[in-house]
Amino acid sequence: MFTKLYIDGKWADSSDGRTFDVLDPATEEVLATVAEATPQDGVRALDAAVAAQASWGKTAPRARAEILRKAFELVAERTEEFAQLITSEMGKPLAESRAEVAYGAEFLRWFSEEAPRVSGRFTTAPDGKNRLVTVKRPVGPCLFVTPWNFPLAMATRKIAPAIAAGCTMVLKPAELTPLTALLFAEVLTEAGLPAGVLNVVTTTDPGAVTGPLLRDPRLRKLSFTGSTAVGKKLIAQSADQVLRVSMELGGNAPFLVFEDADLDAAADGAVLAKLRNGGEACVAANRFLVHASVAEEFTRKLAARMRDYPLGPLVDAKTRAKVSELVEDAVEGGARVVLGGKALEGKGFFYDATVLTDIPVGARLLSEEIFGPVAPVVTFESEEDAVRLANATEYGLVCFAYTRDLHRGLRLAETLETGMLGLNTGIVSNPAAPFGGVKHSGIGREGGAEGIEEYLETTYVAVSDPFGSV
Ligand SMILES: NC(=O)c1ccc[n+]([C@@H]2O[C@H](COP(=O)([O-])OP(=O)(O)OC[C@H]3O[C@@H](n4cnc5c(N)ncnc54)[C@H](O)[C@@H]3O)[C@@H](O)[C@H]2O)c1
Numbered sequence: 001m002f003t004k005l006y007i008d009g010k011w012a013d014s015s016d017g018r019t020f021d022v023l024d025p026a027t028e029e030v031l032a033t034v035a036e037a038t039p040q041d042g043v044r045a046l047d048a049a050v051a052a053q054a055s056w057g058k059t060a061p062r063a064r065a066e067i068l069r070k071a072f073e074l075v076a077e078r079t080e081e082f083a084q085l086i087t088s089e090m091g092k093p094l095a096e097s098r099a100e101v102a103y104g105a106e107f108l109r110w111f112s113e114e115a116p117r118v119s120g121r122f123t124t125a126p127d128g129k130n131r132l133v134t135v136k137r138p139v140g141p142c143l144f145v146t147p148w149n150f151p152l153a154m155a156t157r158k159i160a161p162a163i164a165a166g167c168t169m170v171l172k173p174a175e176l177t178p179l180t181a182l183l184f185a186e187v188l189t190e191a192g193l194p195a196g197v198l199n200v201v202t203t204t205d206p207g208a209v210t211g212p213l214l215r216d217p218r219l220r221k222l223s224f225t226g227s228t229a230v231g232k233k234l235i236a237q238s239a240d241q242v243l244r245v246s247m248e249l250g251g252n253a254p255f256l257v258f259e260d261a262d263l264d265a266a267a268d269g270a271v272l273a274k275l276r277n278g279g280e281a282c283v284a285a286n287r288f289l290v291h292a293s294v295a296e297e298f299t300r301k302l303a304a305r306m307r308d309y310p311l312g313p314l315v316d317a318k319t320r321a322k323v324s325e326l327v328e329d330a331v332e333g334g335a336r337v338v339l340g341g342k343a344l345e346g347k348g349f350f351y352d353a354t355v356l357t358d359i360p361v362g363a364r365l366l367s368e369e370i371f372g373p374v375a376p377v378v379t380f381e382s383e384e385d386a387v388r389l390a391n392a393t394e395y396g397l398v399c400f401a402y403t404r405d406l407h408r409g410l411r412l413a414e415t416l417e418t419g420m421l422g423l424n425t426g427i428v429s430n431p432a433a434p435f436g437g438v439k440h441s442g443i444g445r446e447g448g449a450e451g452i453e454e455y456l457e458t459t460y461v462a463v464s465d466p467f468g469s470v
């Protein structure tokens with residue numbers, strides 16, 4: 001296991017020798033002891049990124065593409081090693097960890113193909129005189145802060161486009177899951193990434209380490225994935241240096257089932273949207289809004305599928321306590337427990353797959369991100385009712401809808417306040433597509449053709465009319 005800081009291509013203890021423990025959520029035992037970065041270590045990491053930026057930004061796009069392609073191949077070869085580490089760090093079942101490795105690696109392949117395709121524009125001004133030239137160049141040194149729930153994919157979703165664009169970076173992974181990020185740093189080194197391009201600092205005091213970096217005029221970009229509450233703090237801190245920010249924040253996904261839906265397909269999609277990563281996903285279905293006429297049959301199908309789903313533990317005691325609190329609040333207000341409804345006894349932060357109906361108006365789990373295997377079912381009477389309920393939170397990351405009516409699907413794409421819409425599917429995540437939200441779910445997009453733009457600046461050059469007098 002890699003447990004030291006990774007700065008300027010070298011593994012190092014923290015400058016004051018302090019460390020912190022990483023727990024296995026299935027056993028609650030210590031998995032590893034990792035270096036605890038000091039604020040000075042964070043600055044050293046930025047120093048290394050700044051020193052490498054000029055040369056790295058000038059490397060040939062093809063050279064950057066080949067490093068990404070090699071990293072893709074190395075991650076794929078080491079799938080089992082990464083999967084075991086992800087499961088040990090945050091608890092998702094091994095099969096889901098293997099799926100995350102494939103998903104995370106795909107960002108490396110996708111942006112290896114995007115790197116040589118960064119292009120500007122050469123046009124003639126509308127009056128036929130000046131030539132208008134736009135060129136793209138790397139935004140500069142970046143700071144990445146990532147969450148624990150997809151410890152590889154949330155890192156590669158930032159690192160890959162940044163490398164493709166020619167940026168250097170400092171990565172601060174979640175304190176719950178630092179090991180996956182450190183292993184990935186080793187793989188990138190093996191793939192040929194030069195020293196200083198990627199630097200990784202691990203800490204249980206993120207604010208102390210990132211604060212000085214956000215105030216440093218040499219930093220040009222912050223890309224954050226995590227809760228909306230922390231995202232808001234970081235946006236405010238980014239104002240000081242007018243940083244480019246990308247924010248992938250919290251969600252509260254509605255899952256709509258209309259009266260004409262294929263209920264078996266909807267129940268299959270619902271289980272995927274609810275229980276992928278045990279519900280610890282920003283795109284997890286948080287509210288099931290079902291047409292009254294099919295609610296009973298859909299709920300029965302959903303509960304039958306959730307009952308047998310292989311769940312891992314939640315990531316820590318705090319996350320499980322929050323899930324318990326939200327379920328108890330709903331039940332105390334009158335919600336009916338169709339399935340589950342409690343934490344499991346014994347070692348590990350396990351919580352039962354849970355389905356609730358008769359949700360009281362104002363129940364906290366309808367407005368707060370559950371981040372666990374709990375499915376509240378609410379009924380609606382009309383499409384307008386469904387859209388109103390779906391839009392009734394400050395979030396707007398993803399929405400899912402099952403209907404066989406094409407026009408209704410197209411109407412939903414224009415009336416739902418969301419960055420992403422899954423139509424008759426329970427998963428939208430794809431490195432070839434722009435992932436991101438609106439409202440309090442974020443700013444910017446990761447993946448797709450849009451993802452690399454987050455790491456590019458545009459320079460516009462006005463050239464006088466070549467046929468005019470100079
Ligand atoms: N939109 C997305 O793509 C996406 C993806 C994954 C997770 N998330 C969201 O992330 C949340 C769960 O992840 P989490 O618990 O790790 O979120 P979190 O916001 O608690 O932590 C995310 C990261 O921010 C760091 N952090 C916390 N406080 C900080 C501070 N004051 N200054 C600097 N860094 C700080 C943490 O150490 C961690 O690395 C959920 O809300 C989920 O919806 C969103």
Ligand SMILES: O=CCCC(=O)O
Pocket residue numbers: 149150153280281282283429435
């Ligand atoms: O929860 C985080 C995002 C997961 C995904 O990209 O599908």
